[in-house]
Amino acid sequence: MSLLARLLPLLMVFRSTSPEKAAPVTVRDIDLPVLLPEETVTDLETGPFGTAPGPGAQPPAPEPAGPAAALDPADRERLLSGAHHDPHALLGAHPVAGGVVFRALRPLAEAVAVSVDGTRAALDDLGDGLFGAVLPLDGVPREYTLLVTYQGVEHEAEDPYRFLPALGDFDLHLITEGRHEQLWKALGAEPMEHQGVTGTRFTVWAPNARGVRVVGGFNCWNGTGHPMRSLGSSGVWELFLPAVGEGELYKFEITRPDGGRNVRADPMARRTEVPPATASIVHASHHEWGDAEWMERRPRRQVHTAPFSVYEVHLPSWRPGLSYRELAEELPRYVRDLGFTHVELMPVAEHPFGGSWGYQITGFYAPTSRMGTPDDFKHLIDALHRAGIGVIMDWVPAHFPRDDWALAEFDGRPLYEHGDPDRAAHPDWGTLEFDYGRREVRNFLVANATYWCEEFHIDGLRVDAVASMLYLDYSREEGRWTPNVHGGREDLAAVAFLQEMNATVYRRNPGVVTIAEESTAWDGVTRPTSDGGLGFGLKWNMGWMHDSLVYMSKDPVHRKYHHNEMTFSMVYAYSENYVLPISHDEVVHGKQALVSKMPGDWWQQRASHRAYLGYMWAHPGKQLLFMGQEFAQGAEWSEAHGPDWWLLDPAYGAEHDHRGVRDLVRDLNRLYREVPALWQRDCDPGGFAWVVGDAWEDNVFAFLRYDEEGRPLLAVSNFSPVVRHEYRIGVPDDVPAWREVLNTDALRYGGSDVGNPGPVHPDYPGAHGRPASVVLTVPPLATVWLRPA
Incomplete structure (x- = not known):
């Protein structure tokens, strides 16, 4: 009995599920490695191509059945235009009548073949970079590789479309709920080993996109061959790319709801190019911390009843031209000599325009690359801690710039910003305000606050421009703002966000302090959230x-x-x-x-x-x-x-x-x-x-x-x-x-x-x-x- 025959009853059960309750399910939705033998997905009594080879014999290569590999014209058009929500259902290996169909999308390739257990079979050229054939296999192989020829040279490569999703259901559930407190571990570019293969998992939240593709140096910035799949109602798109590792440049090519395309930097990028270049960089940290004594002592230090004198620094200009590692030799010594207990760093998150001093951020999860890598920045913080100096960082959740390669209308519609243009536009700075009422946006910011504390050992966050977040009429003329449900001017969504951020940071990072730059007489800025306050530890006395x-x-x-x-x-x-x-x-x-x-x-x-x-x-x-x-x-x-x-x-x-x-x-x-x-x-x-x-x-x-x-x-x-x-x-x-x-x-x-x-x-x-x-x-x-x- 073939594997396909054994799976048909299961498929019928899945296909009969109400479409309102579940999306259509294909063979790829079933965890084949759990159900099938270890070597290849075959019938138990046969070899990889359906015959029982004798001892030491190599099975003959099958005759490809090219026309059967052709795609439905609508699917083909959507796939090639970057507007298909599930390219894994079309590409890769899938059981069909008469065997298994293999399809690969390799623009500019001269030929593509598939290799299963050392046996080679050519795929037909279906045009536009598509290659495919039906091979007379009794089941989908657990492992196979593609043999791709460019300019007469053949390269062996893993097929990205043979892998199961590299992001778990629980991660998707937390993202959908807006409660993923370590969001940076679920979204972005994550170097990893997946199904025994080393590569990078790319994930991005773009719920309005018709399609998303990964582009980068590894595909000559042509994303045609690397479309991502949509993971259900989460709005998350995912693709695991074998052999792509640390240091690779990348972006996301997004097909907007109107069918147009734009290329965006990764909102969750942990490293970026040096401005004015704007690409994201695949990054994994290798820094080994040496501040264990500081971190062990920090939770016992109550800032309200302890010395707290702060030296505020703009890192790029404190000693112009110095890198993070060079600053680590000078800044701790200088600050310690003067006796300050802390330094406060003006924003270090990536920003395109140096004249903004870091207050118009495009890379919320990446320290600016102007002075080095994220690990270099960790080295500086480590050095300050070893010198007995705490590190406060300016954090800017109030707004972001309109650069068309960054967050603004990220997937073709307002996403991180409010849908109402009057609410979205910051009246003073020509920037956009975050939509604090959207749970995924709140999650993006709350996780970002704790990210700096957990990944970089930051000891405190000074939150910029809190007043501009708290009031619906901030710098707005009469008639350009709408009262809240109670008829007041308070932005209730922003209040809830700040309370959630503070509560989360303090719960996850004992000893950290949050500081509000709040220029009005808002009541309860430093009152605990349990008592109805915003929950900050300190407030600037403007x-x-x-x-x-x-x-x-x-x-x-x-x-x-x-x-x-x-x-x-x-x-x-x-x-x-x-x-x-x-x-x-x-x-x-x-x-x-x-x-x-x-x-x-x-x-x-x-x-x-x-x-x-x-x-x-x-x-x-x-x-x-x-x-x-x-x-x-x-x-x-x-x-x-x-x-x-x-x-x-x-x-x-x-x-x-x-x-x-x-x-x-x-x-x-x-x-x-x-x-x-x-x-x-x-x-x-x-x-x-x-x-x-x-x-x-x-x-x-x-x-x-x-x-x-x-x-x-x-x-x-x-x-x-x-x-x-x-x-x-x-x-x-x-x-x-x-x-x-x-x-x-x-x-x-x-x-x-x-x-x-x-x-x-x-x-x-x-x-x-x-x-x-x-x-x-x-x-x-x-x-x-x-x-x-």
């Missing part, structure tokens, strides 16, 4: 940044009229968990570098810069400082040349001009780490108390910070150019003496060296509502910190 810089930019004689700009932050300081950000946004586009915002001559500018940093490091909240501001660079930052490192050259000029400011930042971070009062109770109102908050005529501010044991630090800032002699400040009466531990006016920082060199003893009467007081000499344009002696 209000403090704006108000304090407005104050500092005023001439000291006018600062008294803006005194509340410096005190207002404490009205809401504990409404969220805050980071105080002096970021790249504050030192570009005509806003001037931090030191250049300060009024007065060069000495006064540097003094105000130092005093401001001292005030900032003492204020409740975590700190972030953009590169170049740590040494008072006077020019605005430019991504073309990065920081003005030459200012630190001793040959440039006065010893303390710029190096003194950098020395101050080093000391600020050292003391910050050493004094728990400065970070342990950042989120606890009991960790702060005003002493002098109303001395507007003097431009003086003074406050106390307390650690969990009640040990205080006194911070006093004088933002006038006048020395305040014998300035009385109230203090607790349980401290017998105070010692000045930081003075931004110190000579070594470039100051005038006015201060309090010895212990300062409290006396009576008290002041500012305190039982005791101290009398200080407060230097001009300076901040001093005092601790119990």
